[in-house]
Amino acid sequence: MAINVRIPQPLRNLTGNQSTVTAEGATLDLLVANLEGAYPGIKDRMLDEAGQMRRFVNIYVNGDDVRFMDGLGTSLKDGDEVSIVPAVAGG
Numbered sequence: 051m052a053i054n055v056r057i058p059q060p061l062r063n064l065t066g067n068q069s070t071v072t073a074e075g076a077t078l079d080l081l082v083a084n085l086e087g088a089y090p091g092i093k094d095r096m097l098d099e100a101g102q103m104r105r106f107v108n109i110y111v112n113g114d115d116v117r118f119m120d121g122l123g124t125s126l127k128d129g130d131e132v133s134i135v136p137a138v139a140g141g
Contacts, residue, residue: 053081053126056133064089078109079122081132096134097122106137 052072057065065071073088075081086093098104102122109116110133116124126132 051076051126051128053128054131055081055085056131058134058136060136061092061095061134064092064095075126077122077126078111078116078120078124078132081126082122108135108137109133110135 051074053074055071055073057069057071062069071085071089073081073084075084082093082096096104096107096109103109103117111119111124111126112131113133116122
């Protein structure tokens, strides 16, 4: 099962400057664990100390915000696209 993961610029130093990587996982939490195995440190940038998604990181599966789905329990299937998007604030 190959999931395409779009990596934002602030995290590309962890992925060897790759903007897209491939990982596996039947759910988003398993995908994050597999990403951590391949790219140490990425999990800490995505999840807080309690293992929840950081407030300033948005994650989308095929364009849908996982916060309105099953969060880290969101199911994934072969060919899905996961986008990691840092929140932007301004004033």
